[in-house]
Amino acid sequence: MKLRRTRSLVGYWHEGDFVLEDYLAAKSSDVDEDNAVVVDRQTLALLEEFEDWIDLESVAERLPGIDPVSVRDAAEALVEAGLLRTPEAAEREDLLAAEWANWSQEARFFHFGTKDAVYIGDDxxxxxxxxxxxxxxxxxxxxxxxxxxxxxxxxxxxxxxxxxxxxxxxxxxxxxxxxxxxxxxxxxxxxxxxxxxxxxxxxxxxxxxxxxxxxxxxxxxxxxxxxxxxxxxxxxxxxxxxxxxxxxxxxxxxxxxxxxxxxxxxxxxxxxxxxxxxxxxxxxxxxxxxxxxxxxxxxxxxxxxxxxxxxxxxxxxxxxxxxxxxxxxxxxxxxxxxxxxxxxxxxxxxxxxxxRPAGPTDGHPIDMRVAAQPT
Missing domain, CATH: 3.40.109.10 (NADH Oxidase)
Structure with a gap:
């Protein structure tokens, strides 16, 4: 099975811990959820091995001092935590990368990070x-x-x-x-x-x-x-x-x-x-x-x-x-x-x-022609 590090991650320090947050992760609009995951240096080092699609056997070969079974267990835990993607799970982030290619991570984090807020309504x-x-x-x-x-x-x-x-x-x-x-x-x-x-x-x-x-x-x-x-x-x-x-x-x-x-x-x-x-x-x-x-x-x-x-x-x-x-x-x-x-x-x-306007004030286009020809 090939895996890749999640592309929609933002990392920051919070109360002494370094956390990674997947802003593209699905959230509930009924209950406030925190999808930030606390990670340590070892976890970050392991995630670096998954910069692009790679199978677990190849990762284990790059880490000769670590038991291959523990590499597999750790990778499965990172998939569960949303920090690694399978090819099927990566389709949405690939779509995001293509459609939002001209905008930075800041714009993506703002938009998706503020989606699906819980509203208390009239309760x-x-x-x-x-x-x-x-x-x-x-x-x-x-x-x-x-x-x-x-x-x-x-x-x-x-x-x-x-x-x-x-x-x-x-x-x-x-x-x-x-x-x-x-x-x-x-x-x-x-x-x-x-x-x-x-x-x-x-x-x-x-x-x-x-x-x-x-x-x-x-x-x-x-x-x-x-x-x-x-x-x-x-x-x-x-x-x-x-x-x-x-x-x-x-x-x-x-x-x-x-x-x-x-x-x-x-x-x-x-x-x-x-x-x-x-x-x-x-x-x-x-x-x-x-x-x-x-x-x-x-x-x-x-x-x-x-x-x-x-x-x-x-x-x-x-x-x-x-x-x-x-x-x-x-x-x-x-x-x-x-x-x-x-x-x-x-x-x-x-x-x-x-x-004081110098151009027309009747609502017609000021500095462009009215579109009158079919295209």
């Missing part, structure tokens, strides 16, 4: 148990972040009336890359920030305290996403980098030197970001979500929440007469440094922005 007893675990760790994180000592720009609450027909707004939404040299109005900026990122209502979440409700869905109403605004060309607001305080509907100044050259560097020179009226860096305050949701799948939820906010931002910007854009291309660590974040407790996720 009241389980919900109370989960709340008790959370509360035992301390009080819930604050639902608002603020910079109380920062200079503040109080935004007007004279919001633009978003009365465009909803269908027309949906059809008009396009990613704009070229903007006119015309400032975004203060009311436009205020309207977009309010309807995209500010709370609309508050709810009593019992054990978890008061939570905010935005126009975008957020897992468990945790709303862990924060918005930082890079003002470039907005009437009545000095250029600079600000934190949007949704509780007070204000901008808190972080860096007055923030300008187009900064955006140029942070966004890899993307013209749409450099020439926009303003840009928004979305970040996640991890503890706000992890306080309640302790499974790694929560990281997926956070990414989805950022996407929800991005779409709402686009639609509100469109309804307010602006041309929005969104991009995942930015220098993560440099953005976090510019925002004064450690990248761990709070981390950058998304770059949005808007300006």
């Amino acid at each position: 009241l007893e389980h919900r109370r148990e989960a709340a008790a675990v959370a509360l035992a760790a301390g009080p819930p994180p604050a639902i608002f972040k603020s910079y109380p000592d920062a200079p503040r720009v109080r935004l007007p609450r004279a919001f633009l009336p978003l009365r465009e027909d909803f269908t027309e707004v949906l059809l008009a939404r396009r990613t704009h890359r070229i903007f006119r040299e015309e400032a975004v109005s203060l009311r436009q900026l205020s309207t977009v920030l309010h309807f995209a990122f500010a709370p609309m209502y508050f709810v009593d979440a019992v054990e978890y305290g008061t939570l905010q409700m935005r126009t975008s869905p957020g897992g468990g109403a945790r709303h862990e996403i924060e918005c930082y605004v890079g003002v470039l060309d907005v009437e009545g607001v000095a250029p600079g980098l600000y934190h949007y305080n949704g509780e007070q509907h204000s901008l808190e100044l972080i860096d007055a030197s923030f300008d187009q050259s900064t955006v140029d560097r942070l966004s890899f020179g993307q013209e749409m970001a450099i020439n926009a009226g303003f840009v928004c860096f979305l970040t996640a305050l991890v503890k706000r979500a992890a306080y309640k949701y302790r499974h790694p799948r929560t990281l997926r939820m956070i990414m989805l929440d950022a996407g929800h906010l991005g779409q709402t931002f686009d639609l509100v910007s469109t309804a307010a007469g602006l041309g929005p854009f969104q991009t995942a291309a930015f220098r993560d660590s440099e953005v976090e440094a510019a925002l004064g974040l450690d990248g761990i407790t709070e981390t950058a996720l998304y770059l949005l922005g808007a300006g």
Whole structure:
């Protein structure tokens, strides 16, 4: 029988032990399971012999000082533990290697490592148990972040009336890359920030305290996403980098030197970001979500929440007469440094922005031809 070392293994130290985890292993969505296996140096050395398909007799010949029977017993135990594969069991990992060839192990580990999470559903007893675990760790994180000592720009609450027909707004939404040299109005900026990122209502979440409700869905109403605004060309607001305080509907100044050259560097020179009226860096305050949701799948939820906010931002910007854009291309660590974040407790996720559109705003493709010819 020929065997090969499992290709979907990730190794790491945990509480003094070195463990291997097969992220491709089947998991239950009914009961939390730990498929990490503690291994020692001898086990690692034996696994090295199975870099490619090889039969047990050949492995035993390479290890003359070890009893062939013990080699066979150890190999069978490693197959049982999921660290070695038979040809039949390797078909799924070979498919993964072929289909995901352009993506690294990090992407594979993230996706498959967060699959099949256990969901407690509407079971009241389980919900109370989960709340008790959370509360035992301390009080819930604050639902608002603020910079109380920062200079503040109080935004007007004279919001633009978003009365465009909803269908027309949906059809008009396009990613704009070229903007006119015309400032975004203060009311436009205020309207977009309010309807995209500010709370609309508050709810009593019992054990978890008061939570905010935005126009975008957020897992468990945790709303862990924060918005930082890079003002470039907005009437009545000095250029600079600000934190949007949704509780007070204000901008808190972080860096007055923030300008187009900064955006140029942070966004890899993307013209749409450099020439926009303003840009928004979305970040996640991890503890706000992890306080309640302790499974790694929560990281997926956070990414989805950022996407929800991005779409709402686009639609509100469109309804307010602006041309929005969104991009995942930015220098993560440099953005976090510019925002004064450690990248761990709070981390950058998304770059949005808007300006006065220079191209068509009727929803037709801006810089590509309409596909009219059959292919």
